[in-house]
Amino acid sequence: MKEIQIKNEELIELLENIKNWFNLKNKDDIKIKGEADKDEHYTSEEYFKNINQEKHVGYPEVTFGMDLTNVNSTPLDWRKEIREFDNKMKSILSSPTCAVKMYYPKNGFMSWHNNHNASGYNILLSHTDNGDGFFRYKDPKTKETVTMYDEPGWTAKVGYFGSNKEKDKIFWHCARAYEDRLTLGFVIPDQNMWEMMCDDIQDQ
Numbered sequence: 001m002k003e004i005q006i007k008n009e010e011l012i013e014l015l016e017n018i019k020n021w022f023n024l025k026n027k028d029d030i031k032i033k034g035e036a037d038k039d040e041h042y043t044s045e046e047y048f049k050n051i052n053q054e055k056h057v058g059y060p061e062v063t064f065g066m067d068l069t070n071v072n073s074t075p076l077d078w079r080k081e082i083r084e085f086d087n088k089m090k091s092i093l094s095s096p097t098c099a100v101k102m103y104y105p106k107n108g109f110m111s112w113h114n115n116h117n118a119s120g121y122n123i124l125l126s127h128t129d130n131g132d133g134f135f136r137y138k139d140p141k142t143k144e145t146v147t148m149y150d151e152p153g154w155t156a157k158v159g160y161f162g163s164n165k166e167k168d169k170i171f172w173h174c175a176r177a178y179e180d181r182l183t184l185g186f187v188i189p190d191q192n193m194w195e196m197m198c199d200d201i202q203d204q
């Protein structure tokens with residue numbers, strides 16, 4: 001996973017609009033799954049060690065947060081606005097639909113998981129006001145744990161999640177928020193398309 005700079009002005013404007021739109025929303029209207037992880041258990045080495053890697057389905061087993069695209073999680077009138085953001089995003093990045101719009105409240109998280117069931121190239125656009133959150137992963141080759149801390153504002157991370165047929169590319173990861181955090185996630189099956197999207201994000 002590596003960080004790239006967001007320089008595309010149209011994209012910057014759209015992301016600002018999404019952030020401003022979301023800031024005005026009452027978060028009590030979102031049906032949030034799970035409970036706060038105050039002792040950071042689900043993003044710890046201890047939790048990772050206890051995962052049954054053979055049986056792991058790909059999704060995080062424990063979360064505190066909610067995907068805004070889940071029709072049962074957000075008020076009806078948000079959906080039209082979310083669809084409009086999606087359409088603008090598609091036209092700027094000539095991308096497939098943004099599959100995940102994950103909202104984490106303070107102390108929100110996603111436990112260690114590897115998405116082997118939804119393998120492909122990916123792009124994650126995350127926002128926090130103050131940079132108080134992180135994305136953590138296991139380097140597929142060295143098995144080392146790497147923590148990528150948020151920065152104030154939007155950041156972009158790009159990488160590849162391998163399937164169970166590509167053992168050397170299995171990508172274990174988790175995420176943590178200490179303040180409101182929003183992550184827009186894309187999975188792109190085609191490498192060329194992914195590279196074009198990465199270029200589009202970095203080009204002014």
Ligand SMILES: [Fe+2]
Nearest residue numbers: 113114115173
């Ligand atoms: Fe994931």
